[in-house]
Amino acid sequence: MATIELGCQLDYQVEFETSFIFQIAALDSARQHIVQEILTCQPQQSIEVCRVGQLDHRVHRMVVQPGPFNLMYTATVETQPAKVPSADLQAYVxxxxxxxxxxxxxxxxxxxxxxxxxxxxxxxxxxxxxxxxxxxxxxxxxxxxxxxxxxxxxxxxxxxxxxxxxxxxxxxxxxxxxxxxxxxxxxxxxxGYAVKLDPPDxxxxxxxxxxxxxxxxxxxxxxxxxxxxxxxxxxxxxDLSFATLVGNTTMNQIEVWARDTGAGMxxxxxxxxxxxxxx
Amino acid sequence: MATIELGCQLDYQVEFETSFIFQIAALDSARQHIVQEILTCQPQQSIEVCRVGQLDHRVHRMVVQPGPFNLMYTATVETQPAKVPSADLQAYVxxxxxxxxxxxxxxxxxxxxxxxxxxxxxxxxxxxxxxxxxxxxxxxxxxxxxxxxxxxxxxxxxxxxxxxxxxxxxxxxxxxxxxxxxxxxxxxxxxGYAVKLDPPDxxxxxxxxxxxxxxxxxxxxxxxxxxxxxxxxxxxxxDLSFATLVGNTTMNQIEVWARDTGAGMxxxxxxxxxxxxxx
Amino acid sequence: MATIELGCQLDYQVEFETSFIFQIAALDSARQHIVQEILTCQPQQSIEVCRVGQLDHRVHRMVVQPGPFNLMYTATVETQPAKVPSADLQAYVxxxxxxxxxxxxxxxxxxxxxxxxxxxxxxxxxxxxxxxxxxxxxxxxxxxxxxxxxxxxxxxxxxxxxxxxxxxxxxxxxxxxxxxxxxxxxxxxxxGYAVKLDPPDxxxxxxxxxxxxxxxxxxxxxxxxxxxxxxxxxxxxxDLSFATLVGNTTMNQIEVWARDTGAGMxxxxxxxxxxxxxx
Amino acid sequence: MATIELGCQLDYQVEFETSFIFQIAALDSARQHIVQEILTCQPQQSIEVCRVGQLDHRVHRMVVQPGPFNLMYTATVETQPAKVPSADLQAYVxxxxxxxxxxxxxxxxxxxxxxxxxxxxxxxxxxxxxxxxxxxxxxxxxxxxxxxxxxxxxxxxxxxxxxxxxxxxxxxxxxxxxxxxxxxxxxxxxxGYAVKLDPPDxxxxxxxxxxxxxxxxxxxxxxxxxxxxxxxxxxxxxDLSFATLVGNTTMNQIEVWARDTGAGMxxxxxxxxxxxxxx
Known part of the structure; x- marks a missing residue:
């Protein structure tokens, strides 16, 4: 079991009202337990959470007014160790x-x-x-x-x-x-996120x-x-753009990180x- | 309300054991009531019915042994009349x-x-x-x-x-x-099927x-x-091939039909x- | 008749011996009279001139050894005024x-x-x-x-x-x-080159x-x-890349210019x- | 040295006046000597011969009026034996x-x-x-x-x-x-044409x-x-369509042949x- 701290920070300049859909939140599943997570927006937004796709993963939606806009997502996730599949694992016909x-x-x-x-x-x-x-x-x-x-x-x-x-x-x-x-x-x-990915993304x-x-x-x-x-x-x-935008907005910067915090991995x-x- | 009789007949020569998935059955929904339907195979097959896609429509699966293979599907379907949408119908933002x-x-x-x-x-x-x-x-x-x-x-x-x-x-x-x-x-x-489509398909x-x-x-x-x-x-x-095949099979013939049976349309x-x- | 001064300057860092073909020289034709032109290389190169294409235009070839490499081409060209084609000009069948x-x-x-x-x-x-x-x-x-x-x-x-x-x-x-x-x-x-193109290229x-x-x-x-x-x-x-390279070379900079010098245009x-x- | 008899027969139905360009004639070159060749059209046409491409090969042009149109080309060509290139033949840098x-x-x-x-x-x-x-x-x-x-x-x-x-x-x-x-x-x-190509084309x-x-x-x-x-x-x-058409014409049939006539090959x-x- 590993404990991973991850997140991203996205910086935009919104020119005209823009509808955003973000796919950045860690999946909460049997293999991934979300210990803690925070999504913050500057300025604050009214956020709608939807579930989509076969894994019912979460997307976050919001309508943002003109001006600078910053979104930060952080999470601490406990993941199960990867079981090594046996080399003779079969495909279904x-x-x-x-x-x-x-x-x-x-x-x-x-x-x-x-x-x-x-x-x-x-x-x-x-x-x-x-x-x-x-x-x-x-x-x-x-x-x-x-x-x-x-x-x-x-x-x-x-x-x-x-x-x-x-x-x-x-x-x-x-x-x-x-x-x-x-x-x-x-x-x-x-x-997803990946520890030790270089450069981080x-x-x-x-x-x-x-x-x-x-x-x-x-x-x-x-x-x-x-x-x-x-x-x-x-x-x-x-199906998995980290951000989908309808409106008029410029991205200034993106930062993504993921690090293993302990002895788990x-x-x-x-x-x-x-x-x-x-x- | 219209009453439509439709169907298809598919003729194959199976060379080696072949796994088929057919998407040919009329959808059973509020707008389409299936009055009667028959799926017959020559020779007879063990058929598995699955539901897939956003409408949970039916697909029929079977594994067919070498030899001539004929599948016929017929159905009688009552459909609701088409409501004419108003010209000022809006799209959601x-x-x-x-x-x-x-x-x-x-x-x-x-x-x-x-x-x-x-x-x-x-x-x-x-x-x-x-x-x-x-x-x-x-x-x-x-x-x-x-x-x-x-x-x-x-x-x-x-x-x-x-x-x-x-x-x-x-x-x-x-x-x-x-x-x-x-x-x-x-x-x-x-x-789907369409009445008056010429040539029928x-x-x-x-x-x-x-x-x-x-x-x-x-x-x-x-x-x-x-x-x-x-x-x-x-x-x-x-997502909607009428037939998906894995194996070795030649299609000989396909016939598709749909006709309005009454005064409904x-x-x-x-x-x-x-x-x-x-x- | 216009008198146009034009040219380009190309700056490279050659890592391994590189064979260059440049297509940068003004065409000498009835409509374009080359009054003067200079091609200089730093360091100096042995230059081969070929003629290619339907207009027999000139290409300049050279093999350059590792190190910084700079090529500058300048020309003064007298061009005939453009005759306005009549609007009823026919295409040949x-x-x-x-x-x-x-x-x-x-x-x-x-x-x-x-x-x-x-x-x-x-x-x-x-x-x-x-x-x-x-x-x-x-x-x-x-x-x-x-x-x-x-x-x-x-x-x-x-x-x-x-x-x-x-x-x-x-x-x-x-x-x-x-x-x-x-x-x-x-x-x-x-x-070609074009006066008043903005940005110049x-x-x-x-x-x-x-x-x-x-x-x-x-x-x-x-x-x-x-x-x-x-x-x-x-x-x-x-057919008309301004530079074709075989070897290992990085382009650092490119500058292109063309200006009308007089009252001609x-x-x-x-x-x-x-x-x-x-x- | 081989002596090859070759040819083609093209059958068209011309609906509206059509301009044809045929590229079907054997190249006359050092390696290929044309002993004899005949181009016949039914009905007869006024034929223009052009030379195009790097080998200056011949194309045959004609404008054909509505009706059935048949073109037949036959030639006897003496070709030089193929020299086997040595395996260490170099490419030019x-x-x-x-x-x-x-x-x-x-x-x-x-x-x-x-x-x-x-x-x-x-x-x-x-x-x-x-x-x-x-x-x-x-x-x-x-x-x-x-x-x-x-x-x-x-x-x-x-x-x-x-x-x-x-x-x-x-x-x-x-x-x-x-x-x-x-x-x-x-x-x-x-x-080109090729002896023993099966099917002939x-x-x-x-x-x-x-x-x-x-x-x-x-x-x-x-x-x-x-x-x-x-x-x-x-x-x-x-660059080498055997027939280019501008007009309205249907091709009915095409036949192509090439055979070695003697002991040459x-x-x-x-x-x-x-x-x-x-x-």
Missing amino acids: HSRLPCKVLEFLNPSRYCESDKLEHFAWDTFGHTPAGHARVQAVTDWVNSHLSYTPGSTGPTTTACDVFLLRQGVCRDFAHVTIALCRALGMPARYVA FHGFVEVFLDGDWYLFDATKLAPVDGFVRIGAGRDAA STGETGNDTAVSLN | HSRLPCKVLEFLNPSRYCESDKLEHFAWDTFGHTPAGHARVQAVTDWVNSHLSYTPGSTGPTTTACDVFLLRQGVCRDFAHVTIALCRALGMPARYVA FHGFVEVFLDGDWYLFDATKLAPVDGFVRIGAGRDAA STGETGNDTAVSLN | HSRLPCKVLEFLNPSRYCESDKLEHFAWDTFGHTPAGHARVQAVTDWVNSHLSYTPGSTGPTTTACDVFLLRQGVCRDFAHVTIALCRALGMPARYVA FHGFVEVFLDGDWYLFDATKLAPVDGFVRIGAGRDAA STGETGNDTAVSLN | HSRLPCKVLEFLNPSRYCESDKLEHFAWDTFGHTPAGHARVQAVTDWVNSHLSYTPGSTGPTTTACDVFLLRQGVCRDFAHVTIALCRALGMPARYVA FHGFVEVFLDGDWYLFDATKLAPVDGFVRIGAGRDAA STGETGNDTAVSLN
Whole structure:
């Protein structure tokens, strides 16, 4: 069990009344216990909390009037240690997949799995189905893409990245998801915080449905999975923008942090890129 | 109230054991009462019924062994007459949208609304928000795209069609959805049956969230909306394939039909492309 | 006749031996007389001059060793006044186009004219063929795209810009070219210098083949066409990078300028976007 | 030396006056001697012959009035045997490339070499520059793409095919060209006839500039290179449509053939995919 202190600070200049939706709060789940959290706005706002997505994660909504606007979120979260999945973990065959995971087989805005089927089966079809195949996919993504901040943008898709061979965490996740779906394994995008991520930022990683549960994979291998704290899950990054704005507002600054506070996180070496998720 | 008899017949040659998911059953909802329905398979199969998507529509799953395989679905459905929405129906502003419709603002596989924002606001921003703006969008789609069977394929997106200016019902729906989302109006894809569609086929159309409810729009204007019977709704056609297969199977033939059986459908002239939906 | 002083200064840090090709020298043609020009390199280089493209424009090649590297080009160019083409200038029908212009009907890397035919004919097909139709295209491009520095990148194509509705001069030119080719009018990309361009930079514009000659069009309308000095022409910007590098080099700075020195340029009001070219 | 008899027959129904450009005539060059050729049209047409492209190949132009229209081209061509290039043939470094081949380094409509640089260098950068590297590229294309008639269309690009992993000869050529250009080797598209191609059709292959000359490569390995007869060369298939039409005409039928008539073609086993070109 690790105790992680995390948060973010977002600084805006609101020109005209703006409607915000923030997806920044840590998910409260069996694996993540929120010990304490504070959301403060300068100036104060009336905040509505909604729950969205398959994990019923929280989004915070508010309408902000013109002027400087600052939002700060801090939380202390106790996370369960990552259980190492056995290497022989199986994938469900198509006919046994639960109904509620079927939508995560479908192609999505940034994960055009329908275009990558030939490549996926040619490259990974010979690896045993299940954990080994997902591991082969993440290893491939990790070794064939270079992590290059600034090389991609908000409309970049898995296929774009597959061609260009570079991107950031969100892009690594999209390629991993697209390949898993092409191989018949439901896969979803998870946004969150990550201890030891350098430079600190929101993180995007992947969960794949194997043997009846969702398992976490991160092809970037940039931070220990034991230090991941989830915000929510969706089909791809389109579902998990940290901030959605309708109005006229300029972002001035963003700061994100996450640190392990104690002795709890013993196994968190970078590169151990798989952990069970227990939602 | 109309009474519609509809159905489909699908003929396959299964080479190796194949897992099928069919999305062909009429939705049972307040607007659509299923009087009778029959699903028959030759040879007989063990069928699992799942419910998926925001409308909890039914999908039918089965694992079929090698050999010829024929599935026939027939249903008699009583549908409520389409209420004509008033032309001054308003769109909700962003901050008032219910949480459960927010996901239908996000771009999806075949509806890249994130790329069409400038065009959408330049072209439709001066039209009053709400029903009038959606009507302007569907009129634009209807008059700027030509309905050309064979011009597009399964990976064709709204942006592809926006460039090429031709497509089929699915493409017309995708462009309409992408433009509505770009304009801040939640929009979803609906698959279904349509009376008087020529040639007969499954139909794809659109629902837009206005003033607290979902309203049906069909930019193709090929069939009367009073004769539409829904199967289910999703983000785009990626969620609503009539058949998803994992295995090795060849489709030989497909037949789809829908006919109004009685005096019920009085207002169904082609071209009246809007009707309230009451789910 | 105008006398224009122009030039550029490029500052590099060469890490490993780098092979450069520069396309920065003013074209010497009937319309552009080069009074004087100087190309200087710090440190000095052995420079090879090649001629490429349909206008036989000059490119300068050199291999530079590691260290700081600075190149400065200055020229004084006398340009002929732009003849205003008559509004009833005709386009040649397809069967009369000279062989040497046929290649400029073909789609190219950044001008996918093959995808825009339906749009082009629907939108401009009713305008009289010839100058009026090209004018309608440039007016459309000018009024439907917003000039937004930073909105596009080196791999952005005409179709991308057609969707996004924003770009820079190169993008305006690519959309104009793609539409003209889709309409059966040969069109080529011209790189050059432009007086009064703000901020100063290399400029990209268009030439369309009408009535036996190439005529200049600039959909950006950002600078007077009388102040344009051409470097060369090609199929699109892929043929006219100001610098192509093979090696390992970082660009530190670029400065570009062009100014009218005298009383020569009397008619150069911005917005007069057409002038005859006399190559 | 081989003596090849080849030709094509094209059958049209012309609805309205149509301007045609055909690129079907065998190139007359040092390597290809045209012994005899006949072009016949039913009904008779006034035919204009133009020369285009870097090889100055012939195109045939005519304006055809409404009615049935049939064109038949036959030729007897003596071709030089393919010299096997030595495996240690070098590529020129960038600074030594002749000016006239530089344009074949630029990305083109169907060969987006600018997007494939990372992949190309990661995958082929360790192979010795020159013939060995081109061979590695064609081997990669041959083993990673499946030849699947009907899987691609006229707007399909090298990047599309790189994703989908299937295509026809034109697509194999485009991927090969894009990769060679990304690696700094000038590459061009060649259209032609091919003996033993099954099913018979026009063929598309590749020439790469190595050690001062253009060398032929065909990643499809579907027919012996000794049986290739060239029509012309260009940047990609956009420059080499066998027929370009402006007007209103329907194609009814196309037939293409090429057969070796004698004992000349001794070394033509399929799979020997390289031969020197001597233009």
